[in-house]
Amino acid sequence: MRGIKNIIFDYGNVIFEIDFKRTQQAFKQLGILNIDTFFAHLGHNPLFDDFETGSISPAEFRNGIRKAANNLQLTDQQIDDAWNSLLVGTTSDNHNVLLKAKQRYRTFLLSNNNEIHYDWIINYLKTAFKINNYDAYFEKAYFSQHMKLRKPNTNIFEQVLKENNLNPAETLFIDDSPQHIEGAKKVGLNTLLMTEKPDQLESFLIANHIL
Template structure:
């Protein structure tokens, strides 16, 4: 195995706990009973893919209302959508400064402006002296770069931006689809499955 010089982290399910069932329940409580068919951990319909690649937030709310037939307020949609965000894995975050002394660290997350604002707000309550993105050499969010995993273009965006050697780059994600896509590009990978933690990987 080639020596690792850079690590690319996923966010949800790796450094931040998430539970899609909570958002499904929050929408069900609002009368949206088909949410799981629109979005879950393994599938996103066209609307949510657009949200994760930069569609305007207000347009998302309008299209969500149209697609579900529910006249919900923006705030109701936002709060239900944010329900899946749980706590940061503080023990995992705590090892990042040590890892950064040995490797280049990057974040590559499929996310959207609604979730980004919320998890950055929560992190700010924990660590007022440091922005979340400052934990990494650079942080990349799908809705800002216009590319989402598992598309090869998402990985290539980061690799090319920093002239990284794929074979010397480790990618850590909880999605097997994303892991397989990264491996196909020649990257080293760790599939972080339930119960596994970054701090226990011996990096």
């Protein structure tokens, strides 16, 4: 891809596989109704936005799930297990791809995330790959709950651009969510919608002339 000097990667379903249907099913089993409007890829209850921007604590999030399920007896573990069922995993091959990209571009991670998922992922990385975090794989990793902002709002993209002195015309944003792509376009970023599963990341980047 011509003129690109910087890449901002999304995490879920770009680098790391996630499965919304798993969590939809798990929430159903907790007693939550109208799951397609409560939690889905293209839309969800405001509870999730609040959690991803750090506006509410894990305890407040869990209480929100108890209220939605109309079951105040649900344990923290039951809720965390249902919520974390979304998280499938990644591969060492993808980590190698990120290092290849880092050799050619300034690379960044920008993920809508939350404290419960983040803690699970960090533990998973340590257990599965013996790495503590993504510091070695990107110039900087950004997570929504730390920034108090989330995609697709333009202010999250603007902050990453400003902090790193990035020219949007020279920067590519890769995400699997069409609504996030639209937000990135509003600030002038080049965009690429991830249309493959994360285990096809390298071939996807090669096919789009990035690697």
